[in-house]
Each structure stands twice: as structure tokens, then as C-alpha cells.
Amino acid sequence: MNARWATLLILAAVIAVIPWFFPSGYYFRVAALVWVTALGAVGLQVLMGQAGQVSLGHAGFVGIGAYAMALGPKYLGLPVLACLPLGAVLAGLIAFLVGRPILRLKGHYLAVATLGFGILVALVLVSEIAITGGPDGIRIPRPEIFGWRPRGGEAWYWINGAALLIGVWLALNIQHSPSGRALAALHDSEVAARTIGIDVARHKLRAFVIAAVYGAVAGGLMAMMNGFVTPDAAGFLQSVEYVTMVVIGGLASVPGAVVGAAALVLLPQALTVFHEYEHAVLGLLIMLFMIFLRVGIVPGLATLLRRRPA
Amino acid sequence: MSEVLLSADNIGIGFGGLRALDGVGFEARAGEVLAIIGPNGAGKTTLFNIVSGLYRADTGRVVLAGQDVTQAPPHRLAALGLSRTFQNLQVFFRMTAAENVMAGRHLRERSSLLADLLRLPAARRANRASRDAAMALLAEVGLAEHADRPAGSLPYGALKRLEIARALATEPRVLLLDEPAAGCNPVETAEIDHLIAAVAARGIAVVLIEHDMKMVMRISRQVVVLNQGRLLAAGTPAEVRNNPEVIAAYLGLHGAKEAALA
Numbered sequence: 006m007n008a009r010w011a012t013l014l015i016l017a018a019v020i021a022v023i024p025w026f027f028p029s030g031y032y033f034r035v036a037a038l039v040w041v042t043a044l045g046a047v048g049l050q051v052l053m054g055q056a057g058q059v060s061l062g063h064a065g066f067v068g069i070g071a072y073a074m075a076l077g078p079k080y081l082g083l084p085v086l087a088c089l090p091l092g093a094v095l096a097g098l099i100a101f102l103v104g105r106p107i108l109r110l111k112g113h114y115l116a117v118a119t120l121g122f123g124i125l126v127a128l129v130l131v132s133e134i135a136i137t138g139g140p141d142g143i144r145i146p147r148p149e150i151f152g153w154r155p156r157g158g159e160a161w162y163w164i165n166g167a168a169l170l171i172g173v174w175l176a177l178n179i180q181h182s183p184s185g186r187a188l189a190a191l192h193d194s195e196v197a198a199r200t201i202g203i204d205v206a207r208h209k210l211r212a213f214v215i216a217a218v219y220g221a222v223a224g225g226l227m228a229m230m231n232g233f234v235t236p237d238a239a240g241f242l243q244s245v246e247y248v249t250m251v252v253i254g255g256l257a258s259v260p261g262a263v264v265g266a267a268a269l270v271l272l273p274q275a276l277t278v279f280h281e282y283e284h285a286v287l288g289l290l291i292m293l294f295m296i297f298l299r300v301g302i303v304p305g306l307a308t309l310l311r312r313r314p315a
Numbered sequence: 316m317s318e319v320l321l322s323a324d325n326i327g328i329g330f331g332g333l334r335a336l337d338g339v340g341f342e343a344r345a346g347e348v349l350a351i352i353g354p355n356g357a358g359k360t361t362l363f364n365i366v367s368g369l370y371r372a373d374t375g376r377v378v379l380a381g382q383d384v385t386q387a388p389p390h391r392l393a394a395l396g397l398s399r400t401f402q403n404l405q406v407f408f409r410m411t412a413a414e415n416v417m418a419g420r421h422l423r424e425r426s427s428l429l430a431d432l433l434r435l436p437a438a439r440r441a442n443r444a445s446r447d448a449a450m451a452l453l454a455e456v457g458l459a460e461h462a463d464r465p466a467g468s469l470p471y472g473a474l475k476r477l478e479i480a481r482a483l484a485t486e487p488r489v490l491l492l493d494e495p496a497a498g499c500n501p502v503e504t505a506e507i508d509h510l511i512a513a514v515a516a517r518g519i520a521v522v523l524i525e526h527d528m529k530m531v532m533r534i535s536r537q538v539v540v541l542n543q544g545r546l547l548a549a550g551t552p553a554e555v556r557n558n559p560e561v562i563a564a565y566l567g568l569h570g571a572k573e574a575a576l577a
Contacts, residue, residue, distance in 0.1 A: 175432050182431035182438045183424040183445070190407050190418040197405035200367055201485050202393030202422035211428060257409070 009177045012260050016173055020166040024159075033158030035274060040165035041226045043266035044172045046250040048219020050262035051176055053251050055185060056212035057192030058108065059116045062123025063220050063247045066096045068130060068239020070221025071228035075143040076136065085148045089225040093218045100217030101210065108209045123244045130236035142235030145228045161230040168226055169263070172219060176259045179215070188212055220247075253294045255301020264302050268294075317345045320520040321397070321489045323366055326375035335361050336544045340375070341537075343489060343520040348511060350523045350531040352555075353541035354565050359524045360402055362541070363491050366522075367399045368392045380488060394422055396488035400478040400495060402524070408467040412458055412477055415466050416449035419484025423448075452480040456510060472503035479510060489520045496527050508534060528566065528574040532556060540565060 020040070027033060049063045073092025077083040083091070107118040130137045137143060147154055155164060179185045187208045191198040195205055228234040237243065246269055254265025272290060276283045298305035321343040328336045336358045343349045351359050364370040366377055368389040377385045379395050387395070398419075407415050426441040453459045456476040461469055466477060475495055482490055492511065496504040508530050515521045515534075525531050531538065531552070538555040540547040542564045548555055555561055556574040566574060 178432055178434040178438070181442070182434070183421065183426045183441050184428055184431040186410075186414060186418045186445075187421055189410055189414070190421075193407035193409055194405040196369060196389075197401065197407065197481075198418070199369075199389035200393055200399050201419045201481060202390050203418075204390045 013174055017170055030158055033162040037158055037161040037165045039267045039270045040169040041223050042270050043263040044169045045220050045223035046247055046262040046266040047172045047176050048216040049247050050251050050259055052212045052216035054256040055180055056188040056209055058209055060119040061116050061244050062119035064239050064243035065123035065126035066217040066220030067224035068126050069096045070224030071234040071238045074145045074225050074228040078146045085146045092225045093221045096217040096221030097214045100214045104210045104213040123241060127236050127239045130239055142233055145232050148229050165226055173259055255304040258303040261301045261303035320345050320380055322378045324376045326365055326372050328372050334544055339546050341539045343522045345520050346515055346518045347536040348515050348521045348523055348534050349537045350525055350535040351539045352531055357541040358544040359541055360493055363493055393485055398482040398485045398487035399491035400482050400493055402493040404474050406466045406474050406477060410466055411463050412466050413449045413462040415477055416452050416480045416484045417445040419481040420445040420448055422485055452483055456480045472499045491522045493524045496530055532574045
């Protein structure tokens with residue numbers, strides 16, 4: 006119970022304090038991107054880390070949330086902010102419909118099915134040029150919150166930071182609740198979970214819908230921050246990155262997803278010194294993380310700290 | 316005689332060309348222990364898997380507390396009062412011992428997804444109630460001091476008892492135990508023996524698969540013997556251990572002597 010509050014307090018403190026150390030406004034932008042990406046990753050942690058169900062199509066839901074911010078105002082005349090919950094509901098609904106058949110699959114089969122879903126979303130976004138603007142992307146109107154128009158990295162830093170804090174709070178609540186225990190149970194042994202009365206299909210579907218809603222909210226915030234979205238937001242590479250974040254941060258850990266997201270957003274920025282070898286170095290680092298901290302950064306470090314005599 | 320809580324009748328199942336079970340049945344009564352014995356490969360665990368809804372039988376009928384549950388999925392059966400343990404442990408290894416048993420309280424937890432997400436009082440109450448129930452059950456099976464250890468770090472005998480505690484957490488009317496004493500030392504076996512007797516004394520119908528003949532003869536009211544997927548014999552422990560066919564197929568002379576000592 007205390008670990009839950011400690012996690013939230015540390016995250017809140019980090020969000021509140023690090024702007025003091027930003028040498029320029031550019032850093033607000035990068036950090037805002039970390040928070041919003043982390044929000045998407047936390048959703049995937051509920052599905053992958055807690056329920057043990059892999060998804061290689063998470064960015065598909067991020068894309069649905071992001072495009073809702075463009076298409077809602079354009080075709081339905083809705084205020085852009087109203088499209089944030091709308092996109093979340095839409096993504097949740099699609100996850101519900103898609104999840105029912107594909108969550109019967111396990112392991113590699115589920116991975117391939119979710120991969121197919123993600124590719125399908127990206128394909129629609131690219132090819133329906135008349136509606137989505139195609140590969141060039143589409144503009145997002147500037148949102149207005151009670152007369153305040155958030156502009157620039159600093160405003161989005163605080164908005165995304167607050168959203169992440171709420172997202173982490175909800176995910177930690179789930180983890181330490183009856184629902185979370187049901188997910189953890191079916192993760193460890195589906196057979197045993199069923200025999201103690203857990204409706205495995207229903208609980209997997211819930212986790213899938215939760216992950217989709219997180220992804221859509223993250224996508225919507227990201228789209229508003231950038232004022233623009235392209236189909237890359239829903240692309241396969243993005244999905245793989247989300248999985249990587251959750252895995253290197255530590256599958257079992259909610260804050261791990263945040264650390265993993267920070268690593269994957271910040272490392273490429275830091276690695277620009279390697280010029281064209283940037284991606285090679287990033288790949289190498291991910292491999293090293295996996296070899297030496299297989300349980301993930303956060304659980305791995307926690308174990309190391311505990312082992313050290315007090 | 317007490318009420319029949321679980322009956323399996325004319326159960327048959329085939330895997331490919333092999334008839335794993337053919338025309339097998341039993342009746343388990345409230346407050347009694349029924350043992351299913353037989354050589355390896357006789358179909359005992361297959362029968363459990365059918366009765367608990369994991370496999371679907373080709374023929375036959377399963378009735379639980381008066382309801383036909385032949386096609387019911389496991390989680391429905393659990394809600395109707397059937398719970399089980401596994402021969403090859405199915406513990407939630409990443410959870411603590413207490414969390415394993417708390418998971419067994421799933422059906423008793425009155426909390427919605429929304430309450431869980433927002434940590435509303437309903438969710439906190441459910442957590443507390445499940446924790447209390449789990450601690451009581453862990454004390455009953457002698458694992459109270461290990462409550463907050465990861466299940467993966469517990470010794471084998473403790474895990475066997477942890478599974479029983481988790482199964483009991485669902486408040487079953489019928490409990491299926493698949494080799495609860497397998498791999499346990501004599502002290503652990505005696506503990507499990509007492510535990511099963513205490514569970515049955517509460518009015519739960521216990522169905523037991525076990526190879527430890529002394530234990531079977533001591534605590535069972537009825538014994539069903541399977542051999543190669545068929546019913547070889549059924550009756551009281553005394554009837555079964557003196558049955559020449561049972562001695563020939565399963566007990567052997569040494570086993571018959573051992574059973575007689577119980």
C-alpha cells in the first residue's frame with residue numbers, strides 16, 4: 006500500500022522539480038513527449054505486465070485517439086477537447102469488438118493477430134486520403150480549456166504530466182485490487198484462474214479495453230500538443246517501441262513503463278552524437294538492458310538496492 | 316446417508332483413437348471423502364478434468380448439487396461450488412502466498428472495475444475482507460508465517476497446502492484434490508491427512524486422487540478403482556482392498572498388506 010503512494014509521490018516530485026534544470030524551452034517539449042508516451046506505455050503495462058497478454062498493435066489505438074482529434078472537429082464540428090473522451094470511448098469500443106475474437110489466441114498467435122490489427126489501422130489512415138489526409142497527415146485544431154489556449158512545450162509539459170500522474174494512479178489501483186489479482190492470476194495460470202471462478206475471457210478483454218483507452222488518450226494528447234498527426238503515430242514501429250518500453254522498464258512494474266518510455270524517448274536524443282550509428286547504438290543498448298536486467302530496469306534496480314546491506 | 320453433491324455418470328472421452336475413459340462414474344456425498352485410485356494412466360486426472368470443466372466428455376453427465384453441469388465452463392462450476400487442486404502444481408508463482416489465497420476469493424469480492432480503478436471504498440473493503448479470509452485459511456493449512464513470501468520461494472509441501480487453501484477460499488461444496496500428498500514426507504502427509512478430514516467434517520464433499528494407500532484407506536468412506544479408463548471396482552475401503560482384481564491390477568501383494576495396516 007505504501008509502495009503505491011511512494012511511487013506516485015516520486016513521480017509527482019520528478020514532474021514538479023525537473024523543469025528547474027531545463028536549460029531551454031526545448032526540454033519542456035521533450036519531457037512533455039516523455040510523459041505522454043509513458044501514459045500510452047502504462048496502458049500497455051496493464052495488458053502485458055499485469056494480464057500477460059502481448060499486443061503488437063498498441064499504436065493502432067494511439068492512432069485512433071490521435072485521429073479522433075482531427076476528424077471530430079472536421080467532420081462532426083465538435084470542439085477538439087470533446088474529442089479526447091470520444092476517441093477514448095471509440096478506441097475502447099473497437100478494442101471490445103476486436104478483442105473478443107483475438108484474445109482467445111495465446112502467445113505468438115495473439116502477437117500476430119494484434120500486429121495485424123495495428124497494421125490495419127495504419128493502412129486505413131494512410132490510404133483513406135480523402136478523409137485522413139493520407140501519409141501527409143492532418144492538422145489538429147488548437148484546443149481551448151475554459152478560455153485558456155495551451156501553447157508551447159511548457160503548457161503541454163504540465164498537462165501531460167498531470168495526465169500521466171492520473172494514469173499511473175489508476176494503473177496502480179488496478180494492480181492492487183480484486184480486478185488486478187484476477188489479471189495476475191490468469192497471467193500465472195489460466196487453468197487455475199478458471200477453476201477459482203475467474204472468467205478469463207472477460208478479464209482479458211477488460212485489460213485489452215483499458216490498454217486501448219490509455220493508448221487513445223495518449224494519442225489524443227500527443228496530437229493536440231503537436232497540432233498535427235501522421236499515420237506514423239499508429240505504425241508498426243511505434244507498437245514495437247511501446248512493447249520495448251514496457252519490457253525494458255520492467256513488465257511487472259507500473260513505474261517501469263514510465264522509465265522505459267523515458268529511455269526510449271530520451272536515448273535517441275542523447276545518441277544524436279553518434280550520427281548515423283544512432284539506431285545501432287540504441288539497439289545495442291536495448292540488448293544490453295535485456296541481457297543484464299532481464300526483469301526490467303525498475304524491478305532490477307529494486308532488487309539490487311534491497312540486496313545491498315543497509 | 317448424506318446428500319449426493321456431485322455425481323458423474325457414464326463418463327467417456329477419447330483422445331485420437333485412445334479411449335481414455337469409458338463408462339466411468341461416482342457419487343460424492345456431503346461430509347465424506349471419496350478416493351479415486353488406480354495405476355498411472357488409468358484416467359483419474361482426466362476424470363477430474365472433465366468433472367471440473369476443463370475437458371468436455373464425449374458421453375455422460377455431471378450433476379453438481381442437483382444441476383446438470385456437463386457442459387459448464389470451469390468458472391461457472393466454481394460459482395456453483397466446485398473447486399480443485401492440481402497434481403502438477405498450478406500455483407500463482409509470482410504472487411505471495413496470501414495473494415494466491417486472496418485470488419481464490421474472487422467470486423466473493425463485491426467490487427466493480429470502476430471501484431477498483433478509483434480505489435473506492437468497495438474496492439478497499441473487498442481487499443481487506445479477502446486478506447482477512449486468506450490469513451485465516453493460511454493459518455488453517457499452517458502457512459500463516461509465510462503469508463507475504465512469494466509463492467515461488469515456498470517448498471513443495473507448502474505449495475500443496477497453499478493450493479488447498481486457495482481452493483477452500485472459494486467456499487466450495489465439493490473439493491477435488493489431485494494427489495495432495497504426492498512428493499510429501501510422512502510428516503507433511505499426516506498434516507494433509509488431518510486437513511482433509513477437517514474439511515470433510517465441515518460438510519464438504521471431498522474427492523481425492525491419491526497413491527498413498529494408507530492415507531486412502533484411513534480417510535475415505537468410498538473408494539473407486541479405475542484401470543485403463545474403466546471402472547474396476549467401487550466400494551468401502553475394506554471391500555476394495557480385498558478385491559482380487561484390484562490386488563492384481565493395482566495394489567499388488569505389498570500394497571494390499573500396506574492397505575490392510577491402515
